[in-house]
Amino acid sequence: MATEIERKFLVRGDFFPEVYDSKRIVQGYICSSPERSVRVRIRGNEGYLTIKGASNVDGTTRYEFEKKITEEEACQLLALCEPGTISKVRHLVKAGDHIFEVDVFDGENQGLVVAEIELKEASEVFIHPDWLGEEVTGDVRYYNSMLSRHPYRTWENKK
Amino acid sequence: MATEIERKFLVRGDFFPEVYDSKRIVQGYICSSPERSVRVRIRGNEGYLTIKGASNVDGTTRYEFEKKITEEEACQLLALCEPGTISKVRHLVKAGDHIFEVDVFDGENQGLVVAEIELKEASEVFIHPDWLGEEVTGDVRYYNSMLSRHPYRTWENKK
Numbered sequence: 037m038a039t040e041i042e043r044k045f046l047v048r049g050d051f052f053p054e055v056y057d058s059k060r061i062v063q064g065y066i067c068s069s070p071e072r073s074v075r076v077r078i079r080g081n082e083g084y085l086t087i088k089g090a091s092n093v094d095g096t097t098r099y100e101f102e103k104k105i106t107e108e109e110a111c112q113l114l115a116l117c118e119p120g121t122i123s124k125v126r127h128l129v130k131a132g133d134h135i136f137e138v139d140v141f142d143g144e145n146q147g148l149v150v151a152e153i154e155l156k157e158a159s160e161v162f163i164h165p166d167w168l169g170e171e172v173t174g175d176v177r178y179y180n181s182m183l184s185r186h187p188y189r190t191w192e193n194k195k
Numbered sequence: 196m197a198t199e200i201e202r203k204f205l206v207r208g209d210f211f212p213e214v215y216d217s218k219r220i221v222q223g224y225i226c227s228s229p230e231r232s233v234r235v236r237i238r239g240n241e242g243y244l245t246i247k248g249a250s251n252v253d254g255t256t257r258y259e260f261e262k263k264i265t266e267e268e269a270c271q272l273l274a275l276c277e278p279g280t281i282s283k284v285r286h287l288v289k290a291g292d293h294i295f296e297v298d299v300f301d302g303e304n305q306g307l308v309v310a311e312i313e314l315k316e317a318s319e320v321f322i323h324p325d326w327l328g329e330e331v332t333g334d335v336r337y338y339n340s341m342l343s344r345h346p347y348r349t350w351e352n353k354k
Contacts, residue, residue: 066226067226072277074233087225087275089275099275101272103262103264112258112260113246113260116231117231
């Protein structure tokens with residue numbers, strides 16, 4: 037189990053010219069509380085099972101446990117998941133030594149585009165591209181586990 | 196992911212003379228609804244992560260997905276679990292071609308002893324030893340996932 041340090045931002049501009057890789061992700065949750073979530077993911081044709089714990093006070097750090105599983109296992113586990121499968125395309129964008137994962141959601145979360153960057157330390161400096169919008173790190177509404185139950189299209193106060 | 200066919204019984208007599216193996220089990224739940232549960236288990240010094248789906252109407256059959264994990268991973272994941280760790284000793288008893296797993300609970304579930312038998316088909320015939328009591332297959336109160344939240348010692352109507 038590793039500790040995951042991530043910062044999350046809305047996306048306000050055109051990042052597409054900088055994309056070097058894109059993969060569809062379909063994921064669901066066996067359970068989805070902010071304190072502990074179990075995620076089943078298919079990315080391309082690879083399966084993953086991921087367990088995350090509660091985040092620290094500023095929302096940057098969460099425990100994460102991940103195991104690779106077969107696509108078939110992932111399909112079977114997706115059928116067990118809570119209602120609210122998430123579908124999105126994840127685009128990768130380099131920014132200096134870092135990589136932004138830019139998720140363009142569809143389905144019930146259409147309209148939402150979020151960029152995440154993984155850091156080694158919470159205080160690490162990184163490049164902020166022009167298209168990077170407001171930071172939403174720690175805002176539980178943007179957790180994918182929450183988006184599966186309270187999708188973006190149902191939000192009244194979108195930023 | 197396999198389909199698990201199990202029948203579960205209370206234990207009303209002395210099964211100890213027939214025991215051929217005993218191991219302590221400590222387990223917790225990342226989530227614990229009857230519809231979908233994620234269990235972290237340490238048995239002896241082996242770790243397991245197990246996901247179970249809802250059972251069928253008569254309670255005999257549930258989908259089950261299990262991965263072996265390290266004892267260290269299991270310890271870390273136990274720390275993420277919901278309150279209510281279960282501790283029990285699992286004794287194995289042969290009965291013809293079958294094996295009964297007899298769980299003697301301690302801690303908050305002290306006093307509860309349950310025997311489970313795994314079958315290939317729901318209708319399969321098996322030996323009923325003298326010490327086998329009332330069947331509780333499908334009674335969700337006896338699910339370990341429920342015992343972690345509503346332990347046996349708090350029950351008002353024990354059988």
